[in-house]
């Protein structure tokens with residue numbers, strides 16, 4: 001084989017602590033190497049050209065590039081060598097940046113290590129084989145997980161583009177957090193007026209199939225061809241029959257059920273429709289509160305329902321859908337204010353969360369849009385808002401900024417002054433973060449036009465005095481302690497990852513950060529892709545953001561799916577497991593270890609059992625390769641021979 | 653459940669807070685917990701030593717842990733939150749700077765002797781349920797509020813005990829002793845601590861706030877678990893009354909005295925008569 005070696009300087013990223021020239025010189029001594037050179041930026045257009053020219057002038061049959069991590073540029077270089085007529089798998093990339101130059105400052109030691117790494121790559125390349133991908137058909141249906149505003153936008157865009165959409169929403173209705181909001185910053189338009197029509201569209205589009213009150217149970221397959229098992233949770237109401245008339249909710253005697261939509265302010269009935277604009281507008285029985293399901297007696301709803309939709313014997317049901325791409329838009333949850341014992345959240349009824357306050361402000365809320373205190377129904381006159389409750393605080397493991405609270409506090413304070421002109425609103429804040437379009441102006445309006453009093457500092461304690469709350473804190477600008485007697489305290493609880501975000505990520509085989517937010521493929525350049533091909537992200541599941549940004553990501557993810565589906569087929573990755581039937585003893589161990597179900601056993605005409613790899617299902621993880629007692633199953637492009645050659649050369 | 657612990661009283665329990673020491677010993681005796689003295693124990697180092705040199709402070713406290721270990725004990729219990737902090741700091745400094753620490757200490761140190769407060773012993777090792785079962789003379793129709801002070805639960809990662817801002821361990825123990833426990837918002841507000849010596853007016857104001865809140869929630873007495881808190885609230889209550897033109901008359905008992913009384917230990921043994929604010933009303937049945 002005739003091998004060419006290209007050592008990248010990556011500006012000073014590599015050349016700063018590695019003598020690239022010396023590495024290139026040394027590489028010339030390695031077996032089969034006929035050409036070696038170092039270059040300033042190998043990934044640049046002239047850099048790639050240099051490789052292609054060398055391939056033709058030196059009649060190269062294989063190429064090693066020693067540069068950065070293959071994560072970003074392996075595809076770049078594979079494309080470059082392919083253009084020059086070499087099979088893309090006759091290429092190896094040694095990572096002498098992340099694995100070498102960036103982690104040590106000893107130039108001499110780094111250079112030695114870089115030489116070893118290049119030597120390993122050359123030894124591997126000498127054993128490489130040309131590999132060829134095949135084409136498989138793309139299933140042009142898309143799954144959207146989560147029906148908040150991000151998921152809704154993604155689904156509608158895909159639907160507009162003519163794609164079939166399957167939407168899975170965990171709650172009985174779509175809408176997510178936005179459905180609970182009263183008004184939205186920075187324009188103070190009514191949240192349900194702008195979201196409602198989109199929700200209705202989801203219900204009416206013929207190419208959107210909505211599974212509400214459902215969750216993803218399991219996912220198998222790969223880009224272009226995923227198989228998704230969906231658990232439809234038992235609602236005890238046949239949704240095909242239910243007309244959403246609401247008769248049952250009028251008569252249900254169990255009236256103390258937890259009202260999730262109203263954040264626990266007020267109560268609802270065991271059989272309920274979560275809110276008037278719910279999509280789908282269907283009744284569901286909350287089995288924790290239903291008298292019949294908990295105590296065996298009642299069945300009032302069954303008698304009332306004019307269309308006989310009640311099904312007490314309903315069980316969860318699993319349905320399977322096949323799709324070619326997945327958009328995850330599973331949103332977020334809010335920090336539990338009870339963690340801060342000093343604020344008394346959960347102990348004092350008039351210390352509430354900002355989301356509860358949204359419900360209080362909302363005309364469809366528990367108090368019909370009149371601002372009242374939960375404790376005694378009195379109209380509050382002194383209202384204190386506390387920002388960063390569970391944001392930017394390492395002591396509660398929430399070091400990040402939730403990004404939306406400064407803005408929604410200003411919004412809620414404006415609404416409060418609007419509803420109760422003789423009220424006083426105070427905001428206790430650490431810093432104000434309002435970088436969006438028109439956002440800082442909005443904060444100024446709250447301060448100047450609406451007279452909301454901003455106090456910089458932290459609140460240290462809240463305690464009751466009579467029927468009011470004493471809010472005790474600091475004004476760090478004036479350097480004084482402040483004490484406000486408030487009627488109502490609103491805590492801006494921070495954004496945290498959605499409950500169940502981590503297990504869902506594991507099903508999707510995507511990664512998440514230490515706080516449970518999903519990792520994008522590149523923080524700047526691939527913001528809605530994940531590292532699992534065919535899986536895209538939208539909305540707050542990727543990190544805190546407001547509605548405009550969530551909607552933007554929803555559309556971005558949809559356009560990524562449309563780009564993917566603009567082709568009828570996609571190339572498979574040939575780096576998959578392969579069985580040498582002569583050596584396979586049919587023990588079946590590989591079948592047991594494969595996490596993707598990519599192996600099945602077959603019986604040959606002579607009656608012997610052999611293992612067989614389903615190449616389109618195999619993800620190339622190599623577990624079978626390591627397990628096979630007879631070395632009969634090998635992962636292409638990472639065979640035992642290749643790996644051993646890399647190791648052996650280190651000790652020669 | 654722990655049956656045997658090394659007992660580190662600290663300096664205040666030999667002087668100002670002798671009734672704390674008495675009640676701890678009497679209560680542990682009744683509850684069947686053997687307190688093993690630490691022979692030749694020395695000062696925990698307190699504030700002066702670690703302000704001067706953290707290694708010195710750690711080594712002073714660490715010596716007591718080392719002696720306990722040589723006695724074959726792996727838990728040291730102390731009534732005083734300041735001593736507790738010093739003892740725990742010794743283990744922490746040992747983990748962070750082992751060779752320097754051992755150099756100063758000059759004796760073997762394993763770092764595996766756990767330091768706990770008497771409150772922790774009562775709450776985590778014995779538990780309110782067991783105590784409730786042992787109660788013979790419950791505080792019927794009395795309201796007692798717990799005052800935790802600053803150190804027992806903080807900093808949270810270091811104390812690893814109870815909720816840092818709204819602790820409830822003493823609440824549960826007082827309830828076990830049969831008294832009612834109103835919500836007491838100032839349970840962890842600062843009492844002014846040692847500023848009583850240098851800036852007395854600050855202590856007057858801060859302690860006054862705590863007493864004021866206790867009165868406002870209808871308390872008949874306060875429960876404490878720290879000698880310094882006790883001193884500010886009880887011994888200085890008279891000064892507070894004069895400084896703020898008030899007439900507080902709130903007994904301030906150690907939690908060990910409260911449980912001890914409920915268990916039927918006689919008041920003299922518990923050192924009740926040593927308290928500055930008289931407790932007679934608390935023991936009259938309403």
Ligand SMILES: Cc1cc2nc3c(=O)[nH]c(=O)nc-3n(C[C@H](O)[C@H](O)[C@H](O)COP(=O)(O)OP(=O)(O)OC[C@H]3O[C@@H](n4cnc5c(N)ncnc54)[C@H](O)[C@@H]3O)c2cc1C
Pocket residue numbers: 145146147148149150151168169170171173174175176177178181183184185186214215216329330331332333334354355358404408411498500504538539540541545546547548550
């Ligand atoms: C008090 C408050 C006020 C706010 N006010 C404003 C404002 O005025 N303007 C503004 O721009 N932004 C505001 N926001 C921010 C806004 O709520 C978010 O930006 C927006 O809702 C994010 O939408 P999303 O679709 O990403 O997430 P979500 O709204 O959380 O939607 C996610 C959906 O996915 C579902 N789901 C979760 N997990 C699963 C699963 N495993 N399987 C299936 N479904 C799942 C959830 O049930 C939910 O329906 C406010 C936020 C708060 C807390």
Ligand code: SF4
Pocket residue numbers: 237241242243244245246247248249282283304305306307308309310
């Ligand atoms: S009465 Fe029947 S049709 Fe009407 S909402 Fe209830 S379940 Fe649905």
Ligand code: SF4
Pocket residue numbers: 251252253254270271285289290291292293297298299300301302
């Ligand atoms: S059976 Fe259950 S849901 Fe139906 S009316 Fe009775 S309590 Fe309500």
